[in-house]
Amino acid sequence: MTIAAKDIAPADIPDHFDNKDYSPYRFFSAEEWSHFRADTPLTLTADEVHRLRSLNDPIDLSEVRRIYLSLSRLLSTHVESSQMLFAQRQRFLSMSNDAKTPFVIGIAGSVAVGKSTTARILAELLSRWPSSPKVDLVTTDGFLYPNATLLRENMMDRKGFPESYDIGALLRFLSAIKAGQPNVKAPSYSHLTYDVLPDQFQTVDRPDILIFEGINVLQSRNLPADGKIVPMVSDFFDFSIYIDAEESLIHTWYVNRFMRLRQTAFRNPDSFFKRYAEVSEEEALTIAEGLWQNINLKNLRQNILPTRPRADLILQKGPNHLTETVALRKL
Numbered sequence: 001m002t003i004a005a006k007d008i009a010p011a012d013i014p015d016h017f018d019n020k021d022y023s024p025y026r027f028f029s030a031e032e033w034s035h036f037r038a039d040t041p042l043t044l045t046a047d048e049v050h051r052l053r054s055l056n057d058p059i060d061l062s063e064v065r066r067i068y069l070s071l072s073r074l075l076s077t078h079v080e081s082s083q084m085l086f087a088q089r090q091r092f093l094s095m096s097n098d099a100k101t102p103f104v105i106g107i108a109g110s111v112a113v114g115k116s117t118t119a120r121i122l123a124e125l126l127s128r129w130p131s132s133p134k135v136d137l138v139t140t141d142g143f144l145y146p147n148a149t150l151l152r153e154n155m156m157d158r159k160g161f162p163e164s165y166d167i168g169a170l171l172r173f174l175s176a177i178k179a180g181q182p183n184v185k186a187p188s189y190s191h192l193t194y195d196v197l198p199d200q201f202q203t204v205d206r207p208d209i210l211i212f213e214g215i216n217v218l219q220s221r222n223l224p225a226d227g228k229i230v231p232m233v234s235d236f237f238d239f240s241i242y243i244d245a246e247e248s249l250i251h252t253w254y255v256n257r258f259m260r261l262r263q264t265a266f267r268n269p270d271s272f273f274k275r276y277a278e279v280s281e282e283e284a285l286t287i288a289e290g291l292w293q294n295i296n297l298k299n300l301r302q303n304i305l306p307t308r309p310r311a312d313l314i315l316q317k318g319p320n321h322l323t324e325t326v327a328l329r330k331l
C-alpha cells in the first residue's frame, strides 16, 4: 500500500512549538536567556536604541541587555563557525581565491509585530562586534508588485500575501547575494506612498552579514502547475528568527500604530493614507479594524504563523513588546 501525502492528517503531525514532548526547541524565560550574554559588552546607548525603534515600540536598553546581547553572542558563534567551515572547504578543494558569501539572517513575523525594530537593533549590534563586520539590512516590501499591478489584478486587499510578491525577483536577489556577487540591487518600498518606489534601489555590496526581514521570508512557494520544485527563500538563510506574539496583542499594536500614524505620517500630503488623518476617530478605528481583520490577520493565520516551526529561534513577546520566552532549536 502506498501512503499519499493527503492521507496524513494535520493532527498526526506534532506541533513543534506547542507540544513540548515533540518539540525540537528548548524554551527559556527572558531571565534565563539573559544569562547567556556572558561578558558580551553593551555597545549601544539609550539614545541609539530610541532612534532605532519603530513607532509605538517601547523597547529600551534593558531589553537589549536582557534579550539582544545573548542573541548577538549566539549569532557570533554561528558566523564564526560558518567562516571556519568555509575556510576548511577551501582547503579541501585546494582553492584560495573563492569569494566568501554573506551569512544571511532571516527575520519573519506578522505585520506590526516589531520585525523592523528587531532587525535594526541586531544590524547595529552585529556591526559593532570587534571584527567590525559589514552588515546590510534589506526588507522584502521592495519585492511587492507595484500598486498598479495589484490594482490591475484586483489584488490590493492581498498586499503581503504570497502572491503579491515578485518571488522570482526575490529569489534572483538572494541567489546573487549567496553567489558573492558585488553590487546586487534590491528594490525599495515607501510606507508613505504605500507603493514600490520606481527606479529606487538599495545596493548590497558583498556584506559579511545580510539581515533579510519580512512577513514572508519563511514561506515555501506553492508548486507551479508544471510540478517543478523551486527553491524557498529560507534555503538561502544561515539562521532564521520568528517574532511571535498573541494574535490579540498584535491586533492592538496594529490599531494603536494606525491611530498614532494619523497624528504623524498620515498628515504628510504625500501619504497614501492622508484621508485617514481627516476622518473622525471612530471612522479611523473602523478602517484600521477592517485592514487588520480583512488583510493582515487573514495573512497571519493562513501564511505567516504556519511558518513559525521553520525558525531557528523564536522570540515570543508579551504586552509592551517585551520578550517573555525565547525558543531555540536544539539543532
Ligand SMILES: Nc1ncnc2c1ncn2[C@@H]1O[C@H](COP(=O)(O)OP(=O)(O)O)[C@@H](O)[C@H]1O
Pocket: 054, 055, 109, 110, 111, 112, 113, 114, 115, 116, 117, 191, 192, 261, 265, 273
Ligand atoms: N502606513 C504606514 N506609514 C508609515 N510607516 C509605516 C506604516 N505602516 C508601517 N509603517 C512602519 O513600517 C515598518 C514596518 O512595519 P510592518 O511591516 O508592520 O512590520 P513590523 O511592525 O513587524 O516592523 C515599521 O517601522 C512601521 O512603523
Ligand SMILES: CC(C)(COP(=O)(O)O)[C@@H](O)C(=O)NCCC(=O)O
Pocket: 111, 139, 140, 141, 142, 159, 160, 213, 214, 215, 216, 291, 295, 296
Ligand atoms: C507592506 C506590508 C505587506 C509588509 O511587507 P514586508 O515588509 O513584511 O514584506 C504591510 O506593511 C502592509 O502594507 N500590509 C497591507 C495591509 C495594511 O495596509 O496594513
